[in-house]
Amino acid sequence: MAFFSRLNLQEGLQTLSVLQWIPVYIFLGAIPILLIPYFLLFSKFWSLSVLSLAWLAYDWNTHSQGGRRSAWVRNWTLWNYFRNYFPVKLVKTHDLSPKHNYIIANHPHGVLSFGVFINFATEATGIARIFPSITPFVGTLEGVFWIPIVREYVMAMGVCPVSRSALKYLLTQKGSGNAVVIVVGGAAEALLCQPGASTLFLKQRKGFVKLALKTGAYLVPSYSFGENEVFNQETFPEGTWLRLLQKTFQDTFKKILGLNFCTFHGRGLTHGSWGFLPFNRPITTVVGEPLPIPRIKRPNQKTVDKYHALYISALCKLFDQHKVEYGLPETQELTII
Numbered sequence: 398m399a400f401f402s403r404l405n406l407q408e409g410l411q412t413l414s415v416l417q418w419i420p421v422y423i424f425l426g427a428i429p430i431l432l433i434p435y436f437l438l439f440s441k442f443w444s445l446s447v448l449s450l451a452w453l454a455y456d457w458n459t460h461s462q463g464g465r466r467s468a469w470v471r472n473w474t475l476w477n478y479f480r481n482y483f484p485v486k487l488v489k490t491h492d493l494s495p496k497h498n499y500i501i502a503n504h505p506h507g508v509l510s511f512g513v514f515i516n517f518a519t520e521a522t523g524i525a526r527i528f529p530s531i532t533p534f535v536g537t538l539e540g541v542f543w544i545p546i547v548r549e550y551v552m553a554m555g556v557c558p559v560s561r562s563a564l565k566y567l568l569t570q571k572g573s574g575n576a577v578v579i580v581v582g583g584a585a586e587a588l589l590c591q592p593g594a595s596t597l598f599l600k601q602r603k604g605f606v607k608l609a610l611k612t613g614a615y616l617v618p619s620y621s622f623g624e625n626e627v628f629n630q631e632t633f634p635e636g637t638w639l640r641l642l643q644k645t646f647q648d649t650f651k652k653i654l655g656l657n658f659c660t661f662h663g664r665g666l667t668h669g670s671w672g673f674l675p676f677n678r679p680i681t682t683v684v685g686e687p688l689p690i691p692r693i694k695r696p697n698q699k700t701v702d703k704y705h706a707l708y709i710s711a712l713c714k715l716f717d718q719h720k721v722e723y724g725l726p727e728t729q730e731l732t733i734i
Contacts, residue, residue: 411482412666414475415674419509449545460542461563463571464534464552468520471554476521483627483680485515487522490715491686495530495574498567498614499687502579502605503621504597504712506586508628508661512621512680517578518554528576528684534567535578561608568612576617579605587659589734590625595716595725596732599709606705613692616704618685618712622723627675628661681723685715709733 459465479485493499503513516522517533524533536559542548557563557577564577582589586598609616665672688711690704716731 407478407481411478412674414478415482417475418479418514419673453543453545453548460548460552461558461560462566464555464557465549466555467553470550471518471520473519476515476519479519480515480521483511483623483675483677485512485522486679486681487516487524487527488681488683488719489527490684493528493531493576493617493684493687497687498569498573498612499531499576499617500564500568500579500605500609500614501533501576501617501619501684502581502708502712503619503682504580504582504586504599505590505595505621505624506580506582506584506598507590507621507624508587508630508659509675510580510621510624511627511675512624512682513578513580515680516682518551518556530574531576532574533576533578536564536580561604564608565612568608568614577614578619581605588630590628590659591630592626594625595720595729596734599712599733603701603705606708607696607701609690610693610696610700610704613690615687615689616708616711617687618708618715619682620685620712620716620719621680621682622719622725623678623680626678626724627680628663631660631662679724683715683719683723685711 501517503510513535517524518535524531532555534555534557537551537556539558539560541551541556542558557567559579564579567575567577580586581602582598583602589596589598606616608614661673662671663673663675664670664677665674668677688704688708693700713731720729721727
């Protein structure tokens, strides 16, 4: 009986650890809750609103210049429960020398990119031990940093805006040994994620390669096996009213918020129930061999295309070498659109 009580407690803590993060990722970065500090100006809490907004204005550039990371926050026990919920694992195939800077491009996006978050924004899987002297920064939407308190929370974990200026600063103004992690496919790729799928939105995504050329940062492919397995996503048949409603939501979200609307679901608070918690399925992020990139102040399109093709080749090789070990069939291929 005591064993089952401990087991239930562990499962409960794991579930709570994931529950606290989902609102930060989805709601706080995507809906008008970011306007709450402004609405408070017209309430009895106006002084709190003024103070928070004044601090935001004073501290405005910090999130674009490396942020305010905290080893204490990154090492919270909370993240160990989060890791064990799936579980999540980080696998190194090659060393990353602290003499260089890196752009670690990750695929696939999945719905909420759990693999990238737990592996690179926390120490739950031991990134500081696996890649010593490398400082990771995880890129996300700029809008998250417009929200008082939330921006402090995510900056403490080493999260930064995925803007050109913020990434360039990290790769050129903070010495060497820095690695910015970008989920290249973005929200557009989130619409492609399905259990068993390995389709990437990458063919026209070349900005990260151009950034690597301009800064001389090495490109590192990485793939999170299992990321697409933790949610089911519904795409309704063309011509139905549900599909029309779905497309309307998608177009609205894209136009107003710059986000894509995913119709997804997972499990509920109890196993076997329906809800928005991810399924307990393993996610393994495999980090590949760094691709040396020359530093070119103004790379032309031909050069960008060349290194983009080299990157895709390295990514496909990484996928093929590890797909069977992490649950995909030998015949599965990486599809790039």
